[in-house]
Amino acid sequence: MCGIVGAVASRNIVPVLVEGLRRLEYRGYDSCGVAVNRNGLERARSTTRVADLAAQVETDHLDGLTGIAHTRWATHGAPSTDNAHPHFSRDEIAVVHNGIIENYEELRTELKAAGYVFTSQTDTEVIAHLVHHLYKGDLLAAVKQAIARFSGAYAIAVFTKSEPHRVVGARFGSPLVAGLGNGENFLA
Numbered sequence: 001m002c003g004i005v006g007a008v009a010s011r012n013i014v015p016v017l018v019e020g021l022r023r024l025e026y027r028g029y030d031s032c033g034v035a036v037n038r039n040g041l042e043r044a045r046s047t048t049r050v051a052d053l054a055a056q057v058e059t060d061h062l063d064g065l066t067g068i069a070h071t072r073w074a075t076h077g078a079p080s081t082d083n084a085h086p087h088f089s090r091d092e093i094a095v096v097h098n099g100i101i102e103n104y105e106e107l108r109t110e111l112k113a114a115g116y117v118f119t120s121q122t123d124t125e126v127i128a129h130l131v132h133h134l135y136k137g138d139l140l141a142a143v144k145q146a147i148a149r150f151s152g153a154y155a156i157a158v159f160t161k162s163e164p165h166r167v168v169g170a171r172f173g174s175p176l177v178a179g180l181g182n183g184e185n186f187l188a
């Protein structure tokens with residue numbers, strides 16, 4: 001289990017997300033990534049160090065007011081770019097996750113039958129698709145319904161392109177802290 005960071009602000013949040021990952025590096029990780037909400041979902045992912053991700057983010061001019069980031073310690077699926085978080089569902093929902101969704105195989109079968117296409121070997125990707133499947137205009141409601149289906153220990157941060165200034169966090173068995181600032185809020 002490694003680290004997640006989430007942020008909503010009225011300034012470019014990418015440097016804060018990357019700094020958050022730097023501070024989580026000591027925990028060890030095999031890959032890392034960051035996603036923002038800017039005219040839709042955009043992300044950068046790396047199987048090297050946070051410093052390389054930071055360079056990639058600069059080159060791609062990734063910026064946004066809302067975002068999530070992750071350092072991964074793989075439990076399901078090799079440490080590859082496709083398995084690195086954030087995971088997306090249909091370019092509408094973005095998720096980072098620490099921990100393990102123990103019943104992911106059952107959920108994956110159900111979601112595949114509902115037409116979702118999986119692009120990773122992770123347990124995490126079921127979270128993105130399940131939230132997408134349940135989303136009816138209120139991200140908090142969809143995440144609440146989704147976590148009722150999970151067994152395992154997890155901390156997650158989720159956002160959707162449809163609600164550009166919102167990140168929803170949830171945890172069970174794993175720690176998650178919320179930082180309330182002036183006009184900007186954080187999760188880690």
Ligand code: GLU
Nearest residue numbers: 001072073075076098099
């Ligand atoms: N189980 C997830 C994965 O393998 C999350 C691992 C973690 O906590 O970093 O991608």
